[in-house]
Amino acid sequence: MAAYVAAGGEESVQRVITAIYGVTKKLDQWYGRQLADLGLTQGEWAVVAALAKAGETCLTPSQLADLTNVAPSSMTHRLDKMAERGLIRRSPDEANRTRTLISLTGDGWDLFSEAIRESNVVESDILRGLSGDERADLAGLLERVIEQLDRVEA
Amino acid sequence: MAAYVAAGGEESVQRVITAIYGVTKKLDQWYGRQLADLGLTQGEWAVVAALAKAGETCLTPSQLADLTNVAPSSMTHRLDKMAERGLIRRSPDEANRTRTLISLTGDGWDLFSEAIRESNVVESDILRGLSGDERADLAGLLERVIEQLDRVEA
DNA sequence: AACTCTAAGTTCGATTTCGAAAGGTTAGCA
DNA sequence: TGCTAACCTTTCGAAATCGAACTTAGAGTT
Known part of the structure; x- marks a missing residue:
């Protein structure tokens, strides 16, 4: 610590950064536990929640990657698994055939509802x-x- | 979002959580850029910094794993690479031969000093x-x- | 002393992630 | 029209991470 301060680092900054990373870690653990029952990883829940929040409007893989803070290539893999499991659906965007539109299937919506209903993932705690x-x-x-x-x- | 609120989730909570993950993401990007010049990953820098802050007192792999928020098995791998590169040194703890003590080598200290001196990693910004x-x-x-x-x- | 229980470090296999490169599509512009 | 640049998604190989099992050492108990 002394080395930091001597070099021009400020202790108040260190304190904040440590706290932020600490909260993130705890949060990850909390989400992990809450979602384990549903057989979902955090990343998968992030996708389900993002799509649910978007409601009727579909999202593209890139948008989902941005929203959930992963690389697009990672999102491809994640969506593969979720599609295989029947949670999401890929459909071509007729307006722009570069894009793919992702939407929740019935099962996907059911899973979202169940997670919320069982209050597994109501973050108020x-x-x-x-x-x-x-x-x-x-x-x-x-x-x-x-x-x-x-x-x-x- | 409406689905969340209807299910008993609070918007203020969502806002905080989104912000926390946002800061963490930005922070990761920032560290990544700062450290790229030195050929260090964030994880490796976390180890160097933890050892530097500890000063004379050595740390064990478990302590380093806790401090840097990774599993002990991940720390083993990380330390392997850092030892191979000559940044850290493993020495047996004579008092308790279950333990291994990790310390920075001369090169490790040099790298720490360089990072700080070049103000690559002074977080005040x-x-x-x-x-x-x-x-x-x-x-x-x-x-x-x-x-x-x-x-x-x- | 013998036995058990706990702790530390490591090994191993599986999963996840990333970055770079490829393939296909659109938009702008000469 | 033809060319170029940009974009989106995916594929691919490499790297990091995790959890579980294993090995060894220490502590406590009888």
């Missing part, structure tokens, strides 16, 4: 310790960090 | 947009979330 204002503060601060990182990127 | 108070708030809120998650776990 996670932030139970924070008040409404504090949640807003937290989200706001994190969003500002994201903005800053976007700016550094450019 | 990341939180430039936040004041000191805000950083403390952010860290505090995240740490409370971690506590809550620990409690749910038990």
